[in-house]
Amino acid sequence: MPWRRPRKHVDRARDIGRSEEEALEEKAEHAEEDEAVELAAIDGASIVEAATGEAEDERMPSDLAAKLGAAAEGHEFRAWGEEAEDREVADREVADREVADREVAGRDRVVGTARPEDTSPSEAVVAHVEDGVDLEVEVARGLRLRNPVLTASGTFGQGVEYAELIDVSRLGAMVNKGTTVHARPGNPQYRIAETPSGILNSIGLENPGAAAVAKKYGKEWPGLRLPVIVNVAGYTVADYVGVVLEMEGTPGVVAYELNVSCPNVKGGTLFGCDPELAAEVTRAVKAETDKPVIVKLTPSAPDVVAVARACEEAGADGLTAINTVPGMRIDVAKRRPVLGTGTGGLSGPAIRPIAVHITYQVARAVSIPIIGAGGVTCAKDALEFLMAGASAVQVGSATFADPLAPIKTVEGLAEYVRASGLASIRDIVGAAQRGGKRDAGTEYVQ
Amino acid sequence: MILETGRVVASETVADLGTLIVVSAPLVAARAHPGQFVHVRPGERFDPLLRRPYSFNGIDRHAGEIELLVKPLGPGGEWIAQRHPGDPLDLLGPLGTSFVVHRATTHLLLVAGGTGIAPMKVLAEQESARRNVTLVMGGRTIHHLWPAHRLPAAVEYVTTTEDGSFGVRGRVTDALPQYIAWADQLCACGPWPMLAAIGRLRHDAARATTVVPGKEVLLDAQIAVEQHMGCAMGVCRACVIVTQHGNARVCREGPVFSLGDVRFAQGEPATVGLTA
Ligand SMILES: Cc1cc2nc3c(=O)[nH]c(=O)nc-3n(C[C@H](O)[C@H](O)[C@H](O)COP(=O)(O)OP(=O)(O)OC[C@H]3O[C@@H](n4cnc5c(N)ncnc54)[C@H](O)[C@@H]3O)c2cc1C
Numbered sequence: 101m102p103w104r105r106p107r108k109h110v111d112r113a114r115d116i117g118r119s120e121e122e123a124l125e126e127k128a129e130h131a132e133e134d135e136a137v138e139l140a141a142i143d144g145a146s147i148v149e150a151a152t153g154e155a156e157d158e159r160m161p162s163d164l165a166a167k168l169g170a171a172a173e174g175h176e177f178r179a180w181g182e183e184a185e186d187r188e189v190a191d192r193e194v195a196d197r198e199v200a201d202r203e204v205a206g207r208d209r210v211v212g213t214a215r216p217e218d219t220s221p222s223e224a225v226v227a228h229v230e231d232g233v234d235l236e237v238e239v240a241r242g243l244r245l246r247n248p249v250l251t252a253s254g255t256f257g258q259g260v261e262y263a264e265l266i267d268v269s270r271l272g273a274m275v276n277k278g279t280t281v282h283a284r285p286g287n288p289q290y291r292i293a294e295t296p297s298g299i300l301n302s303i304g305l306e307n308p309g310a311a312a313v314a315k316k317y318g319k320e321w322p323g324l325r326l327p328v329i330v331n332v333a334g335y336t337v338a339d340y341v342g343v344v345l346e347m348e349g350t351p352g353v354v355a356y357e358l359n360v361s362c363p364n365v366k367g368g369t370l371f372g373c374d375p376e377l378a379a380e381v382t383r384a385v386k387a388e389t390d391k392p393v394i395v396k397l398t399p400s401a402p403d404v405v406a407v408a409r410a411c412e413e414a415g416a417d418g419l420t421a422i423n424t425v426p427g428m429r430i431d432v433a434k435r436r437p438v439l440g441t442g443t444g445g446l447s448g449p450a451i452r453p454i455a456v457h458i459t460y461q462v463a464r465a466v467s468i469p470i471i472g473a474g475g476v477t478c479a480k481d482a483l484e485f486l487m488a489g490a491s492a493v494q495v496g497s498a499t500f501a502d503p504l505a506p507i508k509t510v511e512g513l514a515e516y517v518r519a520s521g522l523a524s525i526r527d528i529v530g531a532a533q534r535g536g537k538r539d540a541g542t543e544y545v546q
Numbered sequence: 547m548i549l550e551t552g553r554v555v556a557s558e559t560v561a562d563l564g565t566l567i568v569v570s571a572p573l574v575a576a577r578a579h580p581g582q583f584v585h586v587r588p589g590e591r592f593d594p595l596l597r598r599p600y601s602f603n604g605i606d607r608h609a610g611e612i613e614l615l616v617k618p619l620g621p622g623g624e625w626i627a628q629r630h631p632g633d634p635l636d637l638l639g640p641l642g643t644s645f646v647v648h649r650a651t652t653h654l655l656l657v658a659g660g661t662g663i664a665p666m667k668v669l670a671e672q673e674s675a676r677r678n679v680t681l682v683m684g685g686r687t688i689h690h691l692w693p694a695h696r697l698p699a700a701v702e703y704v705t706t707t708e709d710g711s712f713g714v715r716g717r718v719t720d721a722l723p724q725y726i727a728w729a730d731q732l733c734a735c736g737p738w739p740m741l742a743a744i745g746r747l748r749h750d751a752a753r754a755t756t757v758v759p760g761k762e763v764l765l766d767a768q769i770a771v772e773q774h775m776g777c778a779m780g781v782c783r784a785c786v787i788v789t790q791h792g793n794a795r796v797c798r799e800g801p802v803f804s805l806g807d808v809r810f811a812q813g814e815p816a817t818v819g820l821t822a
């Protein structure tokens with residue numbers, strides 16, 4: 101027999117849906133109400149919760165199929181615990197408002213990023229550090245953004261998720277999760293592993309396919325007040341074109357970013373490793389859309405500058421530097437790679453010097469704007485990229501650690517412009533190119 | 547969910563189970579439900595980079611406090627477990643789904659393994675005043691069991707140890723059948739092999755041609771699972787598991803799932819079929 105401590109006898113109220121305390125408190129209800137209101141005001145609980153110490157509602161049993169369906173429809177479910185079982189709809193609306201109010205209060209107090217629309221009418225205009233500072237940049241030919249901070253593909257979903265937590269309308273733009281023509285289930289577990297100052301990922305481009313993305317998120321993107329750049333992935337030239345054709349006309353979309361870190365089915369080389377292939381994809385996509393087309397460079401390319409030049413010649417309006425760096429971790433106890441696919445893509449501060457270096461080299465070779473990416477966690481990191489020649493940056497992995505990292509980067513850049521007496525952030529772009537030796541970036545001695 | 551900088555109020559070691567830390571975090575506490583978790587930042591810099599997910603081991607709305615049971619496995623867990631009273635702790639939560647106890651349940655069976663005790667302890671505390679609650683816990687040794695005096699007296703507590711250092715040698719699942727027959731509802735949290743074993747009981751019950759006591763309880767069981775996470779905000783899809791309805795994110799559609807929805811393979815989560 102296992103060890104067993106018997107239940108101590110308790111007299112329970114006959115209504116088992118109610119606790120003893122609840123029954124008792126019901127009697128003293130009126131006496132306690134005032135106190136409860138005070139308590140609720142203090143700790144943010146609802147009145148019922150404050151009085152009973154219990155969640156206000158009974159909770160809904162799980163219905164995964166419905167939840168997944170809703171997620172697929174673009175509606176993110178709240179916790180089941182927040183769904184009422186049989187409360188009146190009106191009650192629920194009041195409660196929801198209460199929660200929303202509390203969340204705003206919480207955001208003000210704890211996060212310090214209240215959204216303009218969430219505040220009471222009397223203080224509708226919320227002042228931000230970046231107000232009145234010229235942070236506007238051209239991140240690709242024909243694409244001007246209010247500031248140079250974007251969120252990186254695969255680290256910001258479809259924008260709607262982090263919008264629950266931060267004021268995404270303060271960012272320059274977002275790049276959505278890599279989108280393919282057909283839905284992809286993604287790679288086997290594990291899909292993520294931590295490394296020194298970085299992460300390795302092998303998600304496998306899990307996404308519902310371009311048509312589904314356009315249908316679901318086209319409805320939500322305009323409401324974010326955040327320009328959307330669609331990250332396009334594929335295995336043939338036709339795949340890339342297919343995604344773009346599917347996404348054309350989707351509300352909120354302002355440009356395309358071609359993820360050329362994908363193996364070409366013919367031969368298996370990454371599109372982004374071969375100048376010819378990269379140019380071919382660029383040309384094919386440019387022929388189908390009037391929107392700016394940005395090509396995202398891969399550090400795996402033997403000659404990334406040659407790829408950048410080829411893309412510019414093929415009509416690319418901008419470049420992103422860089423995608424993740426191939427890497428691997430071994431589980432020593434199990435004597436096998438940690439990631440399900442073995443290899444993964446390294447990101448985070450660990451790759452920042454590689455990314456800054458590539459940005460610097462490419463900036464010398466092309467005249468189209470560059471968006472730097474790789475390990476940006478704050479304004480100082482962003483400035484490294486800008487000074488190397490990038491017009492903007494993407495914040496990726498850092499958001500997982502600190503969801504406020506992209507907004508803090510905007511604030512920090514604004515403070516920098518103010519403190520250094522610049523007319524605009526644009527004045528700093530390429531500063532290190534001018535300051536460095538002519539051959540800096542191409543030669544080094546160990 | 548919300549970002550809140552909590553403050554550590556107390557910290558103590560609970561045998562070999564881990565470190566128990568009480569954190570004052572009124573905003574998170576006000577929204578928390580058993581089974582949900584917080585994503586905790588293990589430091590102030592970006593190394594270690596990823597936050598670490600921990601279930602609520604206690605929720606005290608009145609005091610505005612939450613309790614976490616942290617088993618330090620690596621650098622993140624170690625940093626968090628070493629926080630002292632007064633230290634700030636960066637929390638993102640509450641996240642994910644929670645256990646749902648049906649209104650009609652009178653006999654609630656909770657099954658825990660290892661740090662999977664966390665949500666079971668919260669359920670025991672919240673439900674034992676109004677239902678009969680039995681908690682069955684298994685551990686490697688007596689030092690891997692939750693101390694009985696830290697549970698409400700109204701809870702019946704049953705334990706097994708793998709080395710026989712307390713009670714009789716065995717696993718939780720060996721002790722389960724009689725309690726399943728008694729219960730109206732089952733909630734479980736623990737390592738994947740334990741959950742998979744309960745999944746096998748369900749599978750066998752579902753297919754049995756004879757009457758199986760407690761069949762309905764197994765069919766309706768809820769479990770909380772673990773998976774390595776990145777964002778815990780639903781964006782990166784690092785945390786997916788395979789379910790009867792397709793891929794599901796443990797951080798959003800989970801961590802609490804219907805037992806029958808989760809697919810297992812050799813005591814582990816079934817893996818996505820496709821490789822890149
Ligand atoms: C929803 C949920 C609830 C959890 N609740 C608890 C709890 O209450 N108490 C507790 O002690 N542990 C809990 N865990 C497991 C806990 O998250 C891991 O033990 C922890 O992340 C390990 O971090 P580390 O730095 O100690 O170990 P490391 O081995 O250094 O971790 C390296 C990386 O792997 C990840 N990782 C390793 N093991 C796990 C695991 N089992 N689950 C998820 N990620 C893992 C880490 O998050 C990190 O990214 C929970 C996990 C999930 C998903």
Ligand SMILES: Cc1cc2nc3c(=O)[nH]c(=O)nc-3n(C[C@H](O)[C@H](O)[C@H](O)COP(=O)(O)O)c2cc1C
Binds near residue numbers: 255474496
């Ligand atoms: C979990 C994860 C998923 C990613 N998915 C994509 C993707 O779908 N398409 C893409 O072009 N880049 C993807 N990336 C790469 C990032 O967009 C970015 O280029 C890279 O992470 C470097 O920036 P960082 O160090 O700031 O994260 C992904 C990165 C991570 C960490």
Ligand code: FES
Binds near residue numbers: 774779795
């Ligand atoms: S951890 Fe990123 S989607 Fe769940």
